[in-house]
Amino acid sequence: MNTAAIYHRPDSEFAYLYQAGVMHLRLRTAHADIAKVSLLAGDPYLMDSEKWDQKPVAMHRGLSTDLYDFWTAEVTTTHNRLAYGFQITGVDGTQIFYGDQGCYPVAQAKKSYFKMPYLHEIDRFKAPEWVKQTVWYQIFPERFANGDPSNDPEGSLPWSAQSPKAQDFYGGDLQGVLDHLDDLVDLGINGLYFCPIFKAHSNHKYDTIDYLEIDPSFGDKALFRKLVAECHQRGIKVMLDAVFNHLGDQSPQWQDVLQKGAASQYADWFHIHEFPVSYQAGRNFEDATDLTYEVFATTPHMPKLNTANPEVQDYLLKVARYWIEEFDIDAWRLDVANEVDHHFWKNFAKSATPRSLIFTF
Numbered sequence: 001m002n003t004a005a006i007y008h009r010p011d012s013e014f015a016y017l018y019q020a021g022v023m024h025l026r027l028r029t030a031h032a033d034i035a036k037v038s039l040l041a042g043d044p045y046l047m048d049s050e051k052w053d054q055k056p057v058a059m060h061r062g063l064s065t066d067l068y069d070f071w072t073a074e075v076t077t078t079h080n081r082l083a084y085g086f087q088i089t090g091v092d093g094t095q096i097f098y099g100d101q102g103c104y105p106v107a108q109a110k111k112s113y114f115k116m117p118y119l120h121e122i123d124r125f126k127a128p129e130w131v132k133q134t135v136w137y138q139i140f141p142e143r144f145a146n147g148d149p150s151n152d153p154e155g156s157l158p159w160s161a162q163s164p165k166a167q168d169f170y171g172g173d174l175q176g177v178l179d180h181l182d183d184l185v186d187l188g189i190n191g192l193y194f195c196p197i198f199k200a201h202s203n204h205k206y207d208t209i210d211y212l213e214i215d216p217s218f219g220d221k222a223l224f225r226k227l228v229a230e231c232h233q234r235g236i237k238v239m240l241d242a243v244f245n246h247l248g249d250q251s252p253q254w255q256d257v258l259q260k261g262a263a264s265q266y267a268d269w270f271h272i273h274e275f276p277v278s279y280q281a282g283r284n285f286e287d288a289t290d291l292t293y294e295v296f297a298t299t300p301h302m303p304k305l306n307t308a309n310p311e312v313q314d315y316l317l318k319v320a321r322y323w324i325e326e327f328d329i330d331a332w333r334l335d336v337a338n339e340v341d342h343h344f345w346k347n348f349a350k351s352a353t354p355r356s357l358i359f360t361f
Contacts, residue, residue: 001090003103005030005068008086010100010114017124018074023116027071027086027098031064035091037071041084044115056087080120083113131331134191134237137184141194141218142169142203145176153203153217169203174219178227181234191237193333197224200248206241206335207248207301211319221327228327239331240323244316244348245340246295246302254303269312270294270303277303296336307344316344320352 007028008014018024027037037059042052059071075082085099087106096103099112146152146159152171159170174197184192196205199213214224228238247254253266261267261275271294279288279300286299294304305312323329332352337345 001088001092001094001096002030002033003096005033006088006098006103008098008114010116015114015116017119017121020121020124021077021080021119023075023077023082023119025059025073025075025084027059028068029071029088031067031069033091034069034071034088035093036089037061038087038089039073039075039084040087040113041073041075041082043077043079043081044083044113045079045081047083059086077119080118082116082119085113130237135189136191136193136239137187137189138193139177139195140172140204141174141177141197142172142205144172145180146171146173147175147177147179148173148219151217151219167203169217171217173217174214174223174227178223178230181230181236184236185234190235191239191330192231193239194241196241196243196335198243201250201301202248206243206296207246207250208243209248209251211316212322225327228329232328237330239333240329241335242320242332243335244305244307244319244344245336246304249301249303257303268309269306271306296339304339307340313344313347317348317351320348324352 005028008026014026014028016024025039025041029037038056039059040053040056042050042055047053057073057075059073061069061071063070075084085097087095087097089095095106097106097108097112098104100114101112104112143164149171151173153169156169156171161170164170177192196208197214197218198205198208199210199215200207201209205215214221231238247270249255253269256266257264257270257272257277261277267275272292273294274292277293278290279292280290281300282288282298286297286301288295288298288300291298291300296302296304305316307313307316320332334340334345
């Protein structure tokens with residue numbers, strides 16, 4: 001038996017509260033190495049009276065890859081407390097117990113159960129029902145369709161003139177999306193996820209200049225309001241990209257830091273190690289070394305926001321509420337969500353999400 005391949009953690013996709021009082025548990029083992037997995041689970045305070053450690057429940061082998069098999073089980077908790085372990089039988093007949101201290105002979109099972117001290121309903125992720133029925137279509141606005149040539153950025157190339165390069169502009173905009181809504185409906189699409197549409201310097205718009213303005217090359221707020229309304233008339237939900245991990249270096253906040261250094265009112269909006277801020281340019285536009293401030297990846301053009309700063313929090317939460325309240329958007333996609341502090345996302349969930357949260361990294 002390949003015990004090194006056996007893996008579980010009491011968190012994330014391996015252990016989560018699926019419904020009130022119902023846990024889903026998952027175990028990973030080496031592919032084609034295990035004949036049977038049984039779950040031993042119950043209230044840790046009732047093991048002696050209920051003897052649940054003597055009542056194994058068979059787990060189901062579902063997903064398999066070239067390297068691993070994944071076993072799943074559903075457990076109903078009586079008092080929202082859970083202790084559990086796995087009794088594993090290899091194809092060679094070997095039996096072991098796997099708990100939070102690793103693999104043991106079955107006789108030592110009681111020493112190492114995984115434990116969920118209390119399952120709080122308020123912590124359970126609750127996806128709105130409409131999300132489960134939504135077929136999303138991701139739109140990179142600058143490349144989708146050019147519906148209004150009058151707002152094309154200077155130097156825009158003719159559509160399909162050549163293979164796009166990283167810094168090229170082609171003039172895609174919101175009018176182009178509006179013109180093709182019925183085509184999207186014909187494809188069975190009922191949710192649009194827009195890559196950033198806010199004012200920014202680049203073609204991808206992940207280097208935000210102003211979160212409260214539509215980029216002029218995409219259109220204006222009146223057009224976006226019309227687009228959302230037309231989407232809703234067709235039963236299409238609208239999701240915007242919340243790029244709250246970093247700002248663009250052309251933003252007024254960062255420009256103020258460049259001009260005033262430590263005296264800038266925005267100096268604490270970012271993670272700056274040394275003034276004046278500086279870096280060594282790399283081989284291409286996005287890479288840099290010797291940065292004196294934190295950034296997204298290695299690009300000097302996206303200084304990382306200090307989301308622990310109350311002023312930054314207030315600003316970003318204002319942005320999130322604005323597009324919901326003023327334009328009736330349905331959801332936010334959270335960019336680089338795993339690099340933003342959990343405290344901020346908890347505040348974001350409380351104040352800015354009346355409909356849905358879609359987490360992607």
